[in-house]
Amino acid sequence: MNRNSIQFKAASVAEKVVSDQGIKQLPVDPIAIAHNLDIEVTPQPIHSRGVSGMLMRVNNSFGIAYATHINSIGFKNFSIAHELGHYFLPGHVDAVFGADNLHISKAGFFSEKQYEMEADLFAARLLMPQRLFKEAALSVDEGLLGIEELSRTCKTSLTATAIRYTECVEYPMAVIVSVRDKVSYCFMSEPLKEVSDLTWIRKGQNLPINTITFDFNQDSQRVQDAERDADVSDLQDWFGGDISVQIEEAVQGLGRYERTLTILTAPDLFDKIEEIKENEALHKSWEPKFRL
Ligand SMILES: [Zn+2]
Known part of the structure; x- marks a missing residue:
């Protein structure tokens, strides 16, 4: 699958979550979504460079841990949203878990592995859903200043916001x-x-x-x-x-x-x-x- 079809699939699943959860304003809070699904979210000191979070399964319950070595709300939200991507995207739970029922993620738009890329695209769309984000994008200045304002509104990183902005302008x-x-x-x-x-x-x-x-x-x-x-x-x-x-x-x-x-x-x-x-x-x- 190429990036466009992966993006289309990830975006549709994320938009459905936004709609099913009745989210009507920014910022989208991925912890609140997890809680609504009885998924426990915990901070975890993860020292391995590049690791952003983990999805765990115990029997039929799921848990998310997010890395705390980068103290940024954008990184935290994206990491949690990425794990929710593995939870929601069809086929992911079976594909990403090892024998220990644990998946370790390196989120952040740099992955070329299909499941990680899909979860990243899901995360971006979940935190910056089309209608709400486009509406917000129309009300800010052009360029870097506007992107900064959007990243504060969405509580997303500057880079993730900038990439999403190019899709909407x-x-x-x-x-x-x-x-x-x-x-x-x-x-x-x-x-x-x-x-x-x-x-x-x-x-x-x-x-x-x-x-x-x-x-x-x-x-x-x-x-x-x-x-x-x-x-x-x-x-x-x-x-x-x-x-x-x-x-x-x-x-x-x-x-x-x-x-x-x-x-x-x-x-x-x-x-x-x-x-x-x-x-x-x-x-x-x-x-x-x-x-x-
Ligand atoms: Zn992952």
């Missing part, structure tokens, strides 16, 4: 997570995908050197100190194509995650491209035509 934008000079992953909004001649950014490719993100990542201290930076950038530097047009680039160091979040936004990109093309056509019509 109606203007060209992209979210890029990078480590040093390499792209970890990139999500583009549908309107940005519609711009012709762009080369989509791929996982593992080098960051373009003429960008604020590239400069920012030269200093790992800035990433660890969760500094931020912002300026204009060029669409062409990021995505190639024939048109040089300015876009906004905002950069946020992700601190202990040792990654950098970049938000590229271009709300009026189509108007700018149109204007550039009209100017070029006008310029061409003025060029003197010589006979050879």
